[in-house]
Amino acid sequence: MTQIVKMQGLNKHFGELHVLKEIDLSVExxxxxxxxxxxxxxxxxLIRCVNGLEEYQSGQLLxxxxxxxxxxxxxxGLATIRKQVGMVFQQFNLFPHLTVKKxxxxxxxxxxxxxxxxxxxxxxxxxxxxxxxxxANKYPSQLSGGQQQRVAIARALxxxxxxxxxxxxxxALDPEMIGEVLDVMRELAKEGMTMMVVxxxxxFAREVADRVIxxxxxxxxxxxxxxxxxxxxxxxxxxxxxxRVLKH
Amino acid sequence: MESTFQFDWQxxxxxxxxLLKGIPYTLLISFGGLAIGFALGILFxxxxxxxxxxxxxxxxxxxxxxxxxxxxxxxxxxxxxxxxLLGGPIDPLTAGIAAIALNxxxxxxxxxxxxxxxxxxxxxxxxxxxxxxxxxxxxxxVWPQAFRRMIPPLGNQAIVSIKDTSLFSVIGVGELVRQGxxxxxxTFTAFEVYxxxxxxxxxxxxxxxxxxRMLERRGxxxx
Ligand SMILES: Nc1ncnc2c1ncn2[C@@H]1O[C@H](COP(=O)(O)OP(=O)(O)OP(=O)(O)O)[C@@H](O)[C@H]1O
Ligand SMILES: [Mg+2]
Numbered sequence: 001m002t003q004i005v006k007m008q009g010l011n012k013h014f015g016e017l018h019v020l021k022e023i024d025l026s027v028e029x030x031x032x033x034x035x036x037x038x039x040x041x042x043x044x045x046l047i048r049c050v051n052g053l054e055e056y057q058s059g060q061l062l063x064x065x066x067x068x069x070x071x072x073x074x075x076x077g078l079a080t081i082r083k084q085v086g087m088v089f090q091q092f093n094l095f096p097h098l099t100v101k102k103x104x105x106x107x108x109x110x111x112x113x114x115x116x117x118x119x120x121x122x123x124x125x126x127x128x129x130x131x132x133x134x135x136a137n138k139y140p141s142q143l144s145g146g147q148q149q150r151v152a153i154a155r156a157l158x159x160x161x162x163x164x165x166x167x168x169x170x171x172a173l174d175p176e177m178i179g180e181v182l183d184v185m186r187e188l189a190k191e192g193m194t195m196m197v198v199x200x201x202x203x204f205a206r207e208v209a210d211r212v213i214x215x216x217x218x219x220x221x222x223x224x225x226x227x228x229x230x231x232x233x234x235x236x237x238x239x240x241x242x243x244r245v246l247k248h
Numbered sequence: 249m250e251s252t253f254q255f256d257w258q259x260x261x262x263x264x265x266x267l268l269k270g271i272p273y274t275l276l277i278s279f280g281g282l283a284i285g286f287a288l289g290i291l292f293x294x295x296x297x298x299x300x301x302x303x304x305x306x307x308x309x310x311x312x313x314x315x316x317x318x319x320x321x322x323x324x325x326x327x328x329x330x331x332x333l334l335g336g337p338i339d340p341l342t343a344g345i346a347a348i349a350l351n352x353x354x355x356x357x358x359x360x361x362x363x364x365x366x367x368x369x370x371x372x373x374x375x376x377x378x379x380x381x382x383x384x385x386x387x388x389x390v391w392p393q394a395f396r397r398m399i400p401p402l403g404n405q406a407i408v409s410i411k412d413t414s415l416f417s418v419i420g421v422g423e424l425v426r427q428g429x430x431x432x433x434x435t436f437t438a439f440e441v442y443x444x445x446x447x448x449x450x451x452x453x454x455x456x457x458x459x460x461r462m463l464e465r466r467g468x469x470x471x
Contacts, residue, residue, distance in 0.1 A: 051377055075381075083379040093374035097392050107378035110388065157381055 002065070004029055004194050005050055010059030012218075019045050020056065021218040027163070032195045032224070034205040038241060043198040046215065050196065051085045051182055052078045055174035064162055065135040083111060084155030090168040092148045094140035094155070100127065104155045111159065126154035130184050146177030150184055157188075164181075164188065166197040181216050202246060205224045206230055214238045253439070260440040263431050270427035274452070276424060277341065278410040281348025285409070286402075288349060289356025296361050307308055307357065314354035320415050327419040342423040344413065352409045359401045363394035373418035396464075403460035407453045414449070424448055 005027040012020035019042045027033050035043050048054040053070055063081045095103050104123035108114040116123070127133045130150040131221055132143075149169055156164060166185065170178040182204050182209060189195060189208045193195045199205060206227055207210055212229040214222040214237070222229055222238045229248075233239045295307035314322065327343040338346075367390050375385030417426035428445045432438050 053373055053377065079379060079381065082377060085377070087374075089370060089374065091368075091370055093370040095371065095374070095389055095393075097396070106388065107380060110384050111379040155378070196429075232343040 002029075003027060003062070004064055005196070006060075006062040007049075008060040010049065010056050010061055012042075012049060012054065012056040020049070022221060023059070023218075025153050025213070025220065027196060029162070029194050030192045031210045032189045032193075032197065032208055033124050033211050033213060035196065035198045035213045035215060036200070036202075036208035036241070036245075037206065041215045042214055042218040044167050047087075047167055047198055050165055051082055051087055053087075083159055084162045085165060086159060086161035086163070087165040087170045088149070088152050088156055088167070090171050092140070092145075092152045092172070092246060094148055094152055096140050099137050099139055100132070100143070100151050103140065103151060104158045107155070108158050121145075122158055123154070126157055127151070129157075130154045131180070144177060145173045146180045149173065149177075149181045153181075153184055155186075163194045163196070166195065166199070168198050168200065170199065170201060200245060202230065202242075214241065216241070254364045255443075256323045256437060256440050259435065259437040260444050261425065263428075263435070263437070263441045263444055265427050266431050267424065267427050267441070267448060270422055270424035271452075272411050273341070273421055273423040273426075273449065274410070277344040277348055280345045281413075282352055282406055282409055284345070284349035285352030285356050288353030289360050292353065293357040293359075293364070293387070296357060297364060311354045311357050314350050315358075319347060319412050322351055322417070323416055323419060340416070340419045343419055344416040344421050344423070347416070348351065348409050348412065351412065352405055355405050356402065359405065360394075362401075363398040364390060366397055367393050368396075370418075378452025399460060399464050403456065403464075406456055406460075408458070410452055411449065 003026040005025065007023050007025045010020055010023040010025075011018070023046065025033075025046075035046065037043050045054055049056050049068075050063055058070060060072075066077050066081050068077060068081060075128045079246045094100075095106065095131045098106065101123045104126055105116070105119040108122060109116060124133065124136065126220065127136055130153055132147050135143055135147060135151075140151065143151065150155045153164075153169075159213055169185070170181050173181065178201070182201060185195070185197070185204070186208055197205075197209075207226075209226045211223060212226045213220055214229060214233075214235070216235075222233060222235045229238065230242065233242055276460050292307040292310050295303045296311065298304050298307075323343060326346050327338060327340060330343075331337050371389050371393065372385055375389045376382070380388070413423055414425045416423055417429060420426065422430075424445055428441050435441070
C-alpha cells in the first residue's frame with residue numbers, strides 16, 4: 001500500500017537550532033500514529049512540516065504523492081497538499097468573527113467552490129457528527145473549550161481530508177472537557193481516518209494508536225505498537241519520559 | 249482697565265448662516281481626504297509589514313515623512329510649492345484634500361499595521377491549513393478581524409483630521425475658520441464668532457464619536 005506520508009532523512013533548523021534530525025517516518029492509509037515526547041522535543045514542528053506550515057532544510061517529504069520540497073515548496077504543491085490534510089490546533093484557532101456554521105463553510109466555499117446551500121448542508125451534517133448541531137449559529141466565543149475544539153475538528157473534516165494532524169488537541173482544555181474531544185477523535189479513528197496525533201493523553205494513545213513514536217531532542221528514539229512502547233520501552237530516555245508522565 | 253465685555257448673543261446668532269457656508273468645505277476636505285487616506289493607509293500599512301525590504305522601505309519612508317512634518321507645512325508646500333514643479337496653480341480645495349489624504353494616510357498606515365499584526369498567527373495558520381491561499385486567508389480571515397480593532401483608532405484619526413482642516417484657512421479655502429475670519433473682518437465680533445465656530449466643530453466631532461461608538465458596539469459583540 002502506498003504511504004500517505006513519507007519522510008526520509010528530514011532535517012529542520014530554526015537558525016542555529018537543529019530541531020528535527022534525520023527523521024524517517026511513514027504513515028500508511030488508515031493508520032493512527034501518536035507522537036509523544038518532552039516539551040521542546042520537536043513534536044509540533046514535525047507535524048507542521050507535513051502540511052508545509054514549517055519549511056525544512058534537507059531530506060525528503062512526500063505527502064499523498066505530492067513532493068513537498070524543502071525551502072520554497074511550490075505554492076501549487078502546497079495548496080494541493082493542504083486540501084488533503086486537515087489540522088487541529090491546541091488553541092482551536094476558530095475564526096471569531098464567523099458563526100460556527102460559517103467557520104465550517106468557509107473552506108469548502110472558497111477552496112472547492114461548493115455552493116452555499118451544499119456547504120451549509122455539509123456543515124449541519126458535520127456538526128451533528130461531532131455532537132453540537134444545536135450550536136450552529138453561535139459564535140465561537142459563546143461555546144465551551146470542548147465544543148470549540150469539536151467545531152475545529154468539523155471544520156477540518158469539511159475539506160474531506162485524507163489525513164488529519166492533531167497538535168495537542170486537548171492540552172488547552174479543562175479536564176472535564178477532554179473526554180468529549182477524545183471521543184470524537186476515537187470515532188474518527190474507528191472510521192478509518194489516517195491520523196498523526198501529538199498528545200500527552202497516554203490512555204488515548206494506548207487505546208487508539210496503531211503506532212507510538214517517541215521523540216527526544218528532535219530524533220525518533222523509539223517507535224512501535226503502543227503496548228511495546230508503553231510496557232516495554234527499550235530506550236532509557238523513553239523509560240525516563242514515561243515514568244515521568246505516567247505518574248500523573 | 250475694567251472689562252465691560254458682554255457676550256453678544258445676537259451677534260453670535262447672526263453669524264451662523266454665514267459660518268454654515270464653510271461646513272460643506274470642512275466636511276468635503278475632511279472626508280474626501282480621509283477616504284483617500286484610508287486607501288493610502290491600507291496600501292502602505294500592508295506594504296510596511298511585507299517580508300521584502302523593497303516593498304517595506306518606500307512605505308516606511310512615506311509614513312515617517314508625513315508623520316514627522318507638520319501638516320501646515322505640508323499644505324503650504326502643496327499649495328505654494330508644487331505649482332512651481334507642475335507649472336500651474338493648484339486650487340486650494342484640491343491642495344487641502346491632498347494634504348489630509350497624505351497626512352492621515354501615514355497615520356492610518358500605522359493603524360492598519362498595528363491592527364493586522366495584532367491578529368494571532370494561528371488565524372493565518374488555520375486558514376492556510378484549510379487550503380485557502382495567502383490572499384484568501386488575509387482578506388476573509390485576518391482583515392475582517394483587524395478592521396474591527398481598527399475602528400477606534402480610525403475614529404480618532406478622523407477627528408484629528410477634521411480639526412486639521414482648520415489650518416487650511418491659510419491657503420484661503422472657504423472652510424469654517426476661513427468663513428469666521430472673513431465675517432469677523434467686517435463685524436469685529438471675534439469672541440462670539442470663534443465661539444460659534446468652536447461649537448460647530450464640536451457638533452461634527454461629537455456626532456462622529458457617537459456614530460463610531462454605535463458601530464463599534466455592533467461589531468465587537470461578535471468577538
Ligand atoms: N518559530 C520558531 N522559531 C525558533 N525556534 C522555534 C520556533 N518554533 C519552535 N522553536 C523551537 O524548536 C524546538 C521544538 O519546538 P516544538 O514546538 O516543535 O516542540 P514541541 O515538542 O511541540 O513542544 P511542546 O510540547 O512544548 O509543544 C523548541 O526548542 C522551540 O523552542
Ligand atoms: Mg508543541
